[in-house]
Amino acid sequence: MTTHNEQLFNDSQKLIPGGVNSPVRAFRSVGGTPLFFKRGKGAYVWDADDKKYIDYVNSWGPMIVGHCHPEVVKAVQDAAAEGLGFGAPTAAELDIAQMLCKILPSLEMVRLVSSGTEATMTAIRLARGFTSRSRIIKFEGCYHGHSDGLLVKAGSGALTFGQPSSSGVPTEIAALTTVLDYNDAAGLEKAFAEYGDEIAAVIVEPVAGNMNLILPKRDFLDAMRSLCTKHGSVLILDEVMSGFRVGLQGAHGHFGIKPDLITLGKVMGGGLPAAAFGGRRDIMQCLAPLGAVYQAGTLSGNPVAVAAGLTTLKLVQAPGFYERLTQLTKQMTEGLTQVAKKHGIAFSAQSIGSMFGLYFSANVPTSYAEVMAADKEAFNRFFHAMLDEGVYLAPSAFEAGFVSSAHTEADIAATIAAADKIFAGWK
Ligand code: KE4
Numbered sequence: 001m002t003t004h005n006e007q008l009f010n011d012s013q014k015l016i017p018g019g020v021n022s023p024v025r026a027f028r029s030v031g032g033t034p035l036f037f038k039r040g041k042g043a044y045v046w047d048a049d050d051k052k053y054i055d056y057v058n059s060w061g062p063m064i065v066g067h068c069h070p071e072v073v074k075a076v077q078d079a080a081a082e083g084l085g086f087g088a089p090t091a092a093e094l095d096i097a098q099m100l101c102k103i104l105p106s107l108e109m110v111r112l113v114s115s116g117t118e119a120t121m122t123a124i125r126l127a128r129g130f131t132s133r134s135r136i137i138k139f140e141g142c143y144h145g146h147s148d149g150l151l152v153k154a155g156s157g158a159l160t161f162g163q164p165s166s167s168g169v170p171t172e173i174a175a176l177t178t179v180l181d182y183n184d185a186a187g188l189e190k191a192f193a194e195y196g197d198e199i200a201a202v203i204v205e206p207v208a209g210n211m212n213l214i215l216p217k218r219d220f221l222d223a224m225r226s227l228c229t230k231h232g233s234v235l236i237l238d239e240v241m242s243g244f245r246v247g248l249q250g251a252h253g254h255f256g257i258k259p260d261l262i263t264l265g266k267v268m269g270g271g272l273p274a275a276a277f278g279g280r281r282d283i284m285q286c287l288a289p290l291g292a293v294y295q296a297g298t299l300s301g302n303p304v305a306v307a308a309g310l311t312t313l314k315l316v317q318a319p320g321f322y323e324r325l326t327q328l329t330k331q332m333t334e335g336l337t338q339v340a341k342k343h344g345i346a347f348s349a350q351s352i353g354s355m356f357g358l359y360f361s362a363n364v365p366t367s368y369a370e371v372m373a374a375d376k377e378a379f380n381r382f383f384h385a386m387l388d389e390g391v392y393l394a395p396s397a398f399e400a401g402f403v404s405s406a407h408t409e410a411d412i413a414a415t416i417a418a419a420d421k422i423f424a425g426w427k
Contacts, residue, residue: 040067066406110278117145213357
Protein backbone atom coordinates (compact mmCIF):
# COMPACT_ATOMS: atom_id res chain seq x y z
CA MET A 1 0.00 0.00 0.00
CA THR A 2 1.43 3.40 -1.01
CA THR A 3 1.94 5.70 1.92
CA HIS A 4 1.09 9.40 1.75
CA ASN A 5 4.83 10.19 1.84
CA GLU A 6 5.42 7.92 -1.14
CA GLN A 7 2.48 9.36 -3.05
CA LEU A 8 3.56 12.93 -2.38
CA PHE A 9 7.12 12.10 -3.40
CA ASN A 10 5.98 10.37 -6.59
CA ASP A 11 3.82 13.35 -7.58
CA SER A 12 6.40 15.96 -6.56
CA GLN A 13 9.09 14.38 -8.70
CA LYS A 14 7.00 15.06 -11.79
CA LEU A 15 7.20 18.83 -11.26
CA ILE A 16 10.06 19.54 -8.87
CA PRO A 17 13.61 18.34 -9.66
CA GLY A 18 14.23 15.36 -7.38
CA GLY A 19 10.86 16.08 -5.75
CA VAL A 20 12.45 18.58 -3.39
CA ASN A 21 13.29 22.26 -3.18
CA SER A 22 16.68 21.64 -1.64
CA PRO A 23 18.79 18.57 -2.55
CA VAL A 24 19.72 17.33 0.91
CA ARG A 25 16.01 16.78 1.67
CA ALA A 26 15.79 14.08 -1.01
CA PHE A 27 17.33 11.31 1.15
CA ARG A 28 19.65 10.51 -1.79
CA SER A 29 22.55 10.03 0.62
CA VAL A 30 20.68 7.78 3.07
CA GLY A 31 18.30 6.14 0.58
CA GLY A 32 14.56 5.62 0.90
CA THR A 33 11.60 7.97 0.54
CA PRO A 34 11.98 11.48 1.95
CA LEU A 35 9.57 12.51 4.67
CA PHE A 36 6.99 15.15 3.86
CA PHE A 37 6.16 16.94 7.11
CA LYS A 38 2.71 18.29 7.82
CA ARG A 39 3.07 19.67 11.34
CA GLY A 40 5.59 20.59 13.98
CA LYS A 41 5.14 21.40 17.65
CA GLY A 42 7.94 21.88 20.16
CA ALA A 43 10.51 19.10 19.74
CA TYR A 44 8.28 17.04 17.46
CA VAL A 45 7.29 16.79 13.81
CA TRP A 46 4.62 14.67 12.12
CA ASP A 47 4.99 13.31 8.61
CA ALA A 48 2.29 12.92 5.95
CA ASP A 49 1.38 9.55 7.44
CA ASP A 50 0.91 11.10 10.87
CA LYS A 51 4.01 9.40 12.27
CA LYS A 52 5.57 11.45 15.08
CA TYR A 53 9.31 12.03 15.40
CA ILE A 54 11.61 13.67 17.88
CA ASP A 55 13.20 16.27 15.58
CA TYR A 56 16.99 16.80 15.63
CA VAL A 57 17.13 18.65 12.30
CA ASN A 58 15.21 21.71 13.52
CA SER A 59 14.77 22.89 9.90
CA TRP A 60 18.62 22.69 9.64
CA GLY A 61 19.10 24.90 12.67
CA PRO A 62 16.49 27.68 12.89
CA MET A 63 14.02 26.06 15.29
CA ILE A 64 16.14 26.55 18.42
CA VAL A 65 13.05 27.29 20.56
CA GLY A 66 11.13 24.41 18.98
CA HIS A 67 8.43 24.30 16.33
CA CYS A 68 5.52 26.75 16.57
CA HIS A 69 6.68 28.43 19.76
CA PRO A 70 3.53 30.34 20.82
CA GLU A 71 5.36 33.67 21.19
CA VAL A 72 6.97 33.33 17.75
CA VAL A 73 3.68 32.35 16.10
CA LYS A 74 1.89 35.29 17.74
CA ALA A 75 4.58 37.74 16.66
CA VAL A 76 4.27 36.47 13.09
CA GLN A 77 0.47 36.71 13.19
CA ASP A 78 0.59 40.24 14.60
CA ALA A 79 3.13 41.38 12.01
CA ALA A 80 1.23 39.74 9.15
CA ALA A 81 -1.96 41.50 10.22
CA GLU A 82 -0.16 44.83 9.73
CA GLY A 83 1.38 44.01 6.37
CA LEU A 84 3.25 41.18 4.62
CA GLY A 85 5.85 43.43 3.01
CA PHE A 86 6.41 47.01 1.88
CA GLY A 87 9.72 47.13 0.05
CA ALA A 88 10.44 50.03 2.34
CA PRO A 89 12.19 50.41 5.71
CA THR A 90 10.25 49.41 8.83
CA ALA A 91 10.95 50.01 12.52
CA ALA A 92 11.27 46.25 13.02
CA GLU A 93 14.40 46.22 10.86
CA LEU A 94 15.96 48.81 13.16
CA ASP A 95 14.88 46.72 16.16
CA ILE A 96 16.60 43.57 14.89
CA ALA A 97 19.69 45.51 13.77
CA GLN A 98 19.98 46.96 17.28
CA MET A 99 19.40 43.50 18.79
CA LEU A 100 22.07 41.86 16.61
CA CYS A 101 24.64 44.60 17.29
CA LYS A 102 23.93 44.38 21.03
CA ILE A 103 24.38 40.60 21.11
CA LEU A 104 27.42 40.60 18.76
CA PRO A 105 29.87 43.46 19.51
CA SER A 106 31.82 42.69 16.29
CA LEU A 107 28.80 43.93 14.35
CA GLU A 108 29.35 47.68 13.93
CA MET A 109 26.90 47.69 11.01
CA VAL A 110 24.58 45.01 9.59
CA ARG A 111 22.54 44.44 6.43
CA LEU A 112 19.57 42.06 6.30
CA VAL A 113 19.09 39.62 3.43
CA SER A 114 16.82 36.61 2.88
CA SER A 115 19.18 33.62 2.95
CA GLY A 116 22.59 32.49 4.10
CA THR A 117 23.66 32.22 0.47
CA GLU A 118 22.88 35.88 -0.07
CA ALA A 119 24.77 36.78 3.09
CA THR A 120 27.96 34.93 2.17
CA MET A 121 27.82 35.86 -1.51
CA THR A 122 27.58 39.53 -0.59
CA ALA A 123 30.23 39.33 2.11
CA ILE A 124 32.65 37.97 -0.49
CA ARG A 125 31.74 40.74 -2.96
CA LEU A 126 32.15 43.32 -0.21
CA ALA A 127 35.58 41.95 0.74
CA ARG A 128 36.66 42.05 -2.90
CA GLY A 129 35.37 45.60 -3.30
CA PHE A 130 37.04 46.74 -0.08
CA THR A 131 40.44 45.19 -0.91
CA SER A 132 40.35 45.48 -4.74
CA ARG A 133 41.54 41.89 -4.76
CA SER A 134 39.87 38.79 -6.29
CA ARG A 135 41.21 35.62 -4.66
CA ILE A 136 39.34 34.00 -1.80
CA ILE A 137 40.23 31.11 0.47
CA LYS A 138 37.71 28.54 1.71
CA PHE A 139 38.12 25.10 3.25
CA GLU A 140 37.18 21.69 1.91
CA GLY A 141 33.95 20.42 3.45
CA CYS A 142 32.77 23.87 4.50
CA TYR A 143 29.53 24.95 2.85
CA HIS A 144 28.63 28.60 2.50
CA GLY A 145 25.55 28.42 0.29
CA HIS A 146 25.39 27.98 -3.46
CA SER A 147 26.90 31.12 -5.02
CA ASP A 148 29.29 30.23 -7.85
CA GLY A 149 32.60 31.04 -6.23
CA LEU A 150 31.75 29.14 -3.06
CA LEU A 151 30.54 25.91 -4.69
CA VAL A 152 34.06 24.62 -4.91
CA LYS A 153 34.61 21.51 -2.81
CA ALA A 154 31.56 22.51 -0.73
CA GLY A 155 30.05 20.51 2.11
CA SER A 156 26.41 19.68 2.94
CA GLY A 157 24.38 18.67 -0.10
CA ALA A 158 27.28 19.07 -2.51
CA LEU A 159 29.46 16.79 -0.35
CA THR A 160 26.57 14.41 0.22
CA PHE A 161 26.30 13.93 -3.53
CA GLY A 162 30.00 13.25 -3.78
CA GLN A 163 30.31 16.06 -6.31
CA PRO A 164 32.57 18.42 -4.39
CA SER A 165 32.37 21.01 -7.18
CA SER A 166 29.10 21.90 -8.93
CA SER A 167 28.73 21.86 -12.72
CA GLY A 168 27.66 25.21 -14.15
CA VAL A 169 30.33 27.09 -12.22
CA PRO A 170 32.66 28.68 -14.83
CA THR A 171 36.23 27.55 -14.38
CA GLU A 172 37.27 31.18 -14.50
CA ILE A 173 35.27 31.82 -11.33
CA ALA A 174 36.26 28.60 -9.54
CA ALA A 175 39.90 29.45 -10.30
CA LEU A 176 39.62 32.47 -8.01
CA THR A 177 38.80 30.22 -5.06
CA THR A 178 41.63 28.46 -3.25
CA VAL A 179 40.46 25.45 -1.24
CA LEU A 180 42.57 24.42 1.76
CA ASP A 181 42.20 21.81 4.48
CA TYR A 182 40.15 22.71 7.53
CA ASN A 183 42.22 22.86 10.74
CA ASP A 184 45.48 22.96 8.76
CA ALA A 185 47.22 26.09 10.05
CA ALA A 186 50.44 25.24 8.20
CA GLY A 187 48.58 25.03 4.89
CA LEU A 188 47.03 28.42 5.53
CA GLU A 189 50.40 29.96 6.38
CA LYS A 190 51.87 28.49 3.18
CA ALA A 191 49.09 29.94 1.03
CA PHE A 192 49.51 33.38 2.55
CA ALA A 193 53.28 33.17 2.12
CA GLU A 194 52.79 32.45 -1.57
CA TYR A 195 50.09 34.97 -2.42
CA GLY A 196 48.86 36.67 0.72
CA ASP A 197 48.64 40.11 -0.85
CA GLU A 198 46.29 38.77 -3.55
CA ILE A 199 43.81 37.40 -1.00
CA ALA A 200 40.61 39.41 -0.62
CA ALA A 201 39.10 37.18 2.03
CA VAL A 202 39.21 33.99 3.99
CA ILE A 203 35.74 32.53 4.60
CA VAL A 204 35.30 29.78 7.16
CA GLU A 205 32.72 28.07 9.32
CA PRO A 206 34.35 28.77 12.72
CA VAL A 207 32.59 25.60 13.85
CA ALA A 208 32.07 23.38 10.81
CA GLY A 209 28.60 21.85 10.51
CA ASN A 210 28.44 20.87 6.84
CA MET A 211 30.85 17.96 6.85
CA ASN A 212 29.18 16.70 10.00
CA LEU A 213 30.37 18.61 13.12
CA ILE A 214 34.09 19.44 13.16
CA LEU A 215 35.50 21.69 15.89
CA PRO A 216 38.23 24.21 15.05
CA LYS A 217 41.76 23.86 16.39
CA ARG A 218 43.04 26.90 18.28
CA ASP A 219 46.13 27.35 16.12
CA PHE A 220 43.95 27.23 12.98
CA LEU A 221 41.72 30.08 14.18
CA ASP A 222 44.66 32.11 15.52
CA ALA A 223 46.64 31.70 12.28
CA MET A 224 43.62 32.80 10.26
CA ARG A 225 43.14 35.95 12.29
CA SER A 226 46.80 36.98 12.36
CA LEU A 227 47.43 36.23 8.67
CA CYS A 228 44.36 38.19 7.53
CA THR A 229 45.45 41.13 9.68
CA LYS A 230 49.03 40.97 8.39
CA HIS A 231 48.03 40.83 4.71
CA GLY A 232 45.01 43.13 4.82
CA SER A 233 42.63 40.30 3.91
CA VAL A 234 39.06 40.23 5.23
CA LEU A 235 38.26 37.43 7.70
CA ILE A 236 34.67 36.33 7.12
CA LEU A 237 33.26 34.02 9.79
CA ASP A 238 30.26 32.23 8.36
CA GLU A 239 28.01 31.81 11.38
CA VAL A 240 24.84 31.10 9.42
CA MET A 241 24.63 27.76 11.22
CA SER A 242 26.86 28.18 14.30
CA GLY A 243 25.50 31.64 15.15
CA PHE A 244 23.24 31.53 18.23
CA ARG A 245 23.71 27.73 18.18
CA VAL A 246 27.19 27.35 19.70
CA GLY A 247 26.13 29.99 22.19
CA LEU A 248 24.53 33.43 22.22
CA GLN A 249 27.65 34.94 20.62
CA GLY A 250 28.17 32.07 18.23
CA ALA A 251 31.47 30.34 17.60
CA HIS A 252 33.47 33.57 17.45
CA GLY A 253 32.27 34.53 20.92
CA HIS A 254 32.94 31.02 22.22
CA PHE A 255 36.48 30.85 20.83
CA GLY A 256 37.30 34.55 21.17
CA ILE A 257 38.22 35.28 17.56
CA LYS A 258 37.39 38.69 16.12
CA PRO A 259 35.95 38.64 12.59
CA ASP A 260 36.04 41.47 10.08
CA LEU A 261 32.67 40.31 8.71
CA ILE A 262 30.15 37.80 10.06
CA THR A 263 27.36 36.11 8.13
CA LEU A 264 24.22 35.02 9.98
CA GLY A 265 20.98 33.21 9.18
CA LYS A 266 18.78 30.31 10.34
CA VAL A 267 18.10 31.06 14.06
CA MET A 268 17.88 34.83 13.40
CA GLY A 269 14.94 34.16 11.09
CA GLY A 270 13.18 31.82 13.50
CA GLY A 271 12.38 29.54 10.56
CA LEU A 272 11.40 32.34 8.14
CA PRO A 273 13.65 33.84 5.43
CA ALA A 274 15.85 36.30 7.30
CA ALA A 275 19.65 36.36 7.27
CA ALA A 276 22.31 39.02 7.57
CA PHE A 277 25.93 40.02 7.16
CA GLY A 278 27.83 42.71 8.98
CA GLY A 279 30.95 43.72 10.83
CA ARG A 280 33.51 46.49 10.54
CA ARG A 281 32.00 49.88 9.74
CA ASP A 282 34.80 50.81 7.31
CA ILE A 283 34.01 47.70 5.25
CA MET A 284 30.21 47.91 5.48
CA GLN A 285 30.28 51.54 4.34
CA CYS A 286 31.50 50.33 0.95
CA LEU A 287 27.99 48.93 0.41
CA ALA A 288 25.36 50.64 -1.75
CA PRO A 289 23.81 53.11 -1.42
CA LEU A 290 26.81 54.50 0.52
CA GLY A 291 29.54 52.86 -1.52
CA ALA A 292 30.28 51.15 -4.79
CA VAL A 293 29.59 47.53 -3.81
CA TYR A 294 26.08 46.71 -4.95
CA GLN A 295 23.63 44.42 -3.17
CA ALA A 296 19.84 44.55 -3.01
CA GLY A 297 16.81 42.42 -2.17
CA THR A 298 13.05 42.80 -2.62
CA LEU A 299 12.36 40.81 0.53
CA SER A 300 15.32 41.97 2.61
CA GLY A 301 14.10 42.83 6.10
CA ASN A 302 10.65 41.43 5.43
CA PRO A 303 8.56 42.45 8.49
CA VAL A 304 7.00 39.03 9.06
CA ALA A 305 10.35 37.23 8.88
CA VAL A 306 11.91 39.86 11.12
CA ALA A 307 9.12 39.39 13.66
CA ALA A 308 9.92 35.65 13.84
CA GLY A 309 13.64 36.32 14.13
CA LEU A 310 13.36 39.11 16.69
CA THR A 311 11.11 37.06 18.95
CA THR A 312 13.43 34.05 18.69
CA LEU A 313 16.44 36.23 19.55
CA LYS A 314 14.58 37.56 22.61
CA LEU A 315 13.71 34.03 23.74
CA VAL A 316 17.29 32.73 23.50
CA GLN A 317 18.45 35.50 25.86
CA ALA A 318 16.38 34.10 28.73
CA PRO A 319 18.52 33.38 31.81
CA GLY A 320 19.99 29.86 31.68
CA PHE A 321 18.78 29.20 28.12
CA TYR A 322 22.14 28.09 26.74
CA GLU A 323 23.32 26.39 29.91
CA ARG A 324 20.33 24.01 29.83
CA LEU A 325 20.51 23.48 26.06
CA THR A 326 24.24 22.77 26.15
CA GLN A 327 23.79 20.29 28.99
CA LEU A 328 20.90 18.50 27.29
CA THR A 329 22.86 18.15 24.05
CA LYS A 330 25.93 16.87 25.88
CA GLN A 331 23.75 14.41 27.79
CA MET A 332 22.57 12.97 24.51
CA THR A 333 25.96 12.58 22.84
CA GLU A 334 27.43 11.04 25.99
CA GLY A 335 24.45 8.66 26.30
CA LEU A 336 24.71 7.55 22.68
CA THR A 337 28.45 7.01 23.05
CA GLN A 338 27.90 4.87 26.16
CA VAL A 339 25.30 2.57 24.58
CA ALA A 340 27.44 2.14 21.45
CA LYS A 341 30.41 1.22 23.63
CA LYS A 342 28.27 -1.24 25.59
CA HIS A 343 27.47 -3.04 22.35
CA GLY A 344 30.98 -2.77 20.90
CA ILE A 345 30.03 -0.48 18.02
CA ALA A 346 32.70 1.76 16.46
CA PHE A 347 30.86 5.01 17.18
CA SER A 348 31.71 8.44 18.59
CA ALA A 349 29.85 11.69 19.17
CA GLN A 350 30.48 15.24 20.31
CA SER A 351 28.57 18.43 20.96
CA ILE A 352 29.16 22.16 21.26
CA GLY A 353 26.30 24.29 22.51
CA SER A 354 23.14 22.89 20.90
CA MET A 355 24.94 21.33 17.91
CA PHE A 356 26.05 17.72 17.81
CA GLY A 357 27.87 15.27 15.56
CA LEU A 358 27.46 11.48 15.39
CA TYR A 359 30.17 9.40 13.69
CA PHE A 360 30.53 5.71 12.92
CA SER A 361 34.22 5.86 13.68
CA ALA A 362 36.00 4.96 16.92
CA ASN A 363 37.31 8.50 17.40
CA VAL A 364 35.75 11.92 16.88
CA PRO A 365 36.99 13.28 13.52
CA THR A 366 39.00 16.50 13.48
CA SER A 367 39.30 16.91 9.69
CA TYR A 368 37.45 16.43 6.43
CA ALA A 369 39.56 13.38 5.60
CA GLU A 370 38.70 11.75 8.94
CA VAL A 371 34.99 12.44 8.43
CA MET A 372 35.15 10.86 5.00
CA ALA A 373 36.81 7.78 6.49
CA ALA A 374 33.88 7.18 8.86
CA ASP A 375 31.43 4.37 7.99
CA LYS A 376 28.74 6.14 5.94
CA GLU A 377 26.77 2.96 5.30
CA ALA A 378 26.56 2.32 9.05
CA PHE A 379 25.24 5.84 9.52
CA ASN A 380 22.62 5.31 6.80
CA ARG A 381 21.49 2.08 8.48
CA PHE A 382 21.33 3.83 11.86
CA PHE A 383 19.43 6.76 10.35
CA HIS A 384 16.63 4.52 9.05
CA ALA A 385 16.51 2.41 12.20
CA MET A 386 16.13 5.61 14.26
CA LEU A 387 13.37 6.79 11.92
CA ASP A 388 11.54 3.54 12.64
CA GLU A 389 11.93 4.34 16.35
CA GLY A 390 10.46 7.83 15.83
CA VAL A 391 13.73 9.78 15.90
CA TYR A 392 14.49 12.13 12.97
CA LEU A 393 18.21 12.76 12.46
CA ALA A 394 19.70 14.73 9.55
CA PRO A 395 19.34 12.57 6.39
CA SER A 396 23.07 12.66 5.67
CA ALA A 397 26.28 11.54 7.37
CA PHE A 398 27.67 14.99 6.49
CA GLU A 399 25.40 17.19 8.57
CA ALA A 400 25.39 18.36 12.17
CA GLY A 401 22.34 17.79 14.38
CA PHE A 402 20.50 20.25 16.63
CA VAL A 403 18.67 20.22 19.94
CA SER A 404 16.00 22.81 20.78
CA SER A 405 14.87 24.27 24.10
CA ALA A 406 11.62 22.35 23.59
CA HIS A 407 13.45 18.99 23.92
CA THR A 408 13.08 17.41 27.34
CA GLU A 409 15.16 15.01 29.40
CA ALA A 410 12.54 12.39 28.48
CA ASP A 411 13.13 13.02 24.77
CA ILE A 412 16.85 12.60 25.26
CA ALA A 413 16.32 9.41 27.27
CA ALA A 414 13.98 8.04 24.58
CA THR A 415 16.59 8.82 21.90
CA ILE A 416 19.31 7.01 23.82
CA ALA A 417 16.97 4.06 24.49
CA ALA A 418 16.17 3.83 20.77
CA ALA A 419 19.89 3.70 19.93
CA ASP A 420 20.45 1.09 22.65
CA LYS A 421 17.74 -1.13 21.14
CA ILE A 422 19.18 -0.68 17.63
CA PHE A 423 22.77 -1.35 18.68
CA ALA A 424 21.67 -4.46 20.63
CA GLY A 425 20.56 -6.00 17.35
CA TRP A 426 23.50 -4.59 15.36
CA LYS A 427 25.37 -7.42 13.64
P1 KE4 B 1 20.92 29.14 2.93
O1 KE4 B 1 21.14 29.83 1.61
O2 KE4 B 1 20.57 27.66 2.76
O3 KE4 B 1 19.92 29.88 3.84
O4 KE4 B 1 22.28 29.19 3.78
C1 KE4 B 1 23.45 28.68 3.18
C2 KE4 B 1 24.45 28.33 4.27
C3 KE4 B 1 25.52 29.19 4.49
N1 KE4 B 1 26.44 28.94 5.44
C4 KE4 B 1 26.33 27.84 6.24
C5 KE4 B 1 27.37 27.59 7.28
C6 KE4 B 1 25.25 26.93 6.07
O5 KE4 B 1 25.16 25.83 6.86
C7 KE4 B 1 24.29 27.18 5.07
C8 KE4 B 1 23.12 26.23 4.82
N2 KE4 B 1 23.12 25.00 5.54
C9 KE4 B 1 22.45 23.89 4.92
C10 KE4 B 1 22.45 22.70 5.89
N3 KE4 B 1 23.70 22.23 6.22
C11 KE4 B 1 21.04 24.22 4.53
C12 KE4 B 1 20.17 23.02 4.24
C13 KE4 B 1 19.91 22.91 2.78
O6 KE4 B 1 20.82 23.19 1.95
O7 KE4 B 1 18.77 22.50 2.45
